[in-house]
Amino acid sequence: MEWRYSQPVTIIFGSNKLNSLHEILNEYGLKNGLLVCDPFFEKNGLSQRVVELSKGLIKDVFFDITPNPTVENVDSCADIIRKNNIEFLIALGGGSSLDCAKASASICKTNDSIREYIGTGKVFNNDSLPIIAIPTTSGTGSEVTCVSVLTDHKNNIKAPVVHKNFYPKIAIIDPVLTITVPPYITASTGFDVLAHALEGFWSKNHQPICDALAIHAAKLVFENLYDAYVDGSNLAAREKLSEASVIAGLAFSIPKTAGSHACSYPLTSIYKIPHGEACAFTLDLFTRINTKVDDRLSYFANQLGYDSAYEMADRILELKKMMNMKITLKDAGIKLDDLEELSKLCMHPNMLNNPIEMNPSSIKNMFLSLNY
Incomplete structure (x- = not known):
């Protein structure tokens, strides 16, 4: 390497x-x-x-x-x-x-x-x-x-x-x-941090220093995001999220982001979903998808205290629900008839960094899993 x-x-x-x-x-x-x-x-x-x-x-x-x-x-x-x-x-x-x-x-x-x-x-x-x-x-x-x-x-x-x-x-x-940042923006930007950490880790361009930074940043998000969401004046939680944000920035700056960010761009430009929430929309899905080909995600999850990457994905989904993020296609205003074109638009160059190869068909199937 x-x-x-x-x-x-x-x-x-x-x-x-x-x-x-x-x-x-x-x-x-x-x-x-x-x-x-x-x-x-x-x-x-x-x-x-x-x-x-x-x-x-x-x-x-x-x-x-x-x-x-x-x-x-x-x-x-x-x-x-x-x-x-x-x-x-x-x-x-x-x-x-x-x-x-x-x-x-x-x-x-x-x-x-x-x-x-x-x-x-x-x-x-x-x-x-x-x-x-x-x-x-x-x-x-x-x-x-x-x-x-x-x-x-x-x-x-x-x-x-x-x-x-x-x-x-x-x-x-x-x-x-950051103390005066409203709860919704706290949640949305916090999920952006988590996406930076996870995607920087599983990017095809990952490397050891960025891997270590990604683990540290993700752990801070999981431990502090909800606390800052429910009490914005919690300076201890705010400090840890600020630390997570800058360290996650270091974690993805060189490897670059992957699938969730690729999908976020049309979700923002077409459906007006703010960037962080747009990344969160598929983050747990890509965690499940990528762990099938990237054994390193099990190690990542274990370092954060989860038994598996699937359990970590469950926690991401749980946090999204706890902080009122969009979960389903209906939540996001996406119609089934939109999926063909949306899936094509998600083939942004960042998708090439994803450890499992994606195409419009697999992206469409991923979105269909959110039709509940």
Whole structure:
């Protein structure tokens, strides 16, 4: 077996670490920055707080980001960067803000639209602005990955764009920022973390360091997600989920995700199921499917205290029910007549990472098992 591991992101973890923002920016000589964040943070005052904590090093704020960032969001952000001679970006929020900032930090160095890089094979040069990622959810792991998931409505595409430029320079993980996350989003993003860990482990590109990280992250999710769901102010649970999120990000960054993520993209784009819940929709199913060909999943499950991968899959389903996630085709608004086309759309390139080979027919049969 041959493998390589590298992680270029400096990770700063701890409750109330956001208060050290100015010192961190000074340490790295960063000035003239742009804060990229969800419009919600303008309403709740967090964006203003971040600007104040920068002590003048953040010069402007970009709020024009949708829940699934679009070509237009990225191109608008890049235009502001160019016009204001911005030198670094702070990405504050969930995956949408981070994905927008990652792409903008590179596309601003060109005269192109980001549309030219989504699903086309066109590659960025190595010039980009430094990014400081500050996640406010325990979910995407985007703060330590080189992936930006973008939507092109004109061409009806939602797809990841991958480049080493997209690695943030610094990730500041402050679990206190996640305390106000509502129960549903806590559950949805938590299942995204679990999917990152499991899929990174069973990906065909798995490797030992990422395997170890995946086991650690998954254990934290199983032990703490429901506690944070029922009591968002439980800082101990929030800290463990923040730890799980960043470590799961490290676990899948190199192996990449597989079947559940491949299926999540059409589930989100067509049925408007938020990303984490869309991953959860098939996660227990892929656990059962993949354990038939991957004996390593038994070891994974045993390390987490389960007798088998099937018992672990049962627990995933149980947690989905406990946290009111969509379970059946009816829950998701999927009609039986939709399955032929949906199954074809699930043949995203990430499906090639799955340890058992899937095709539209086997995917359709998998979905049919949810018709109850």
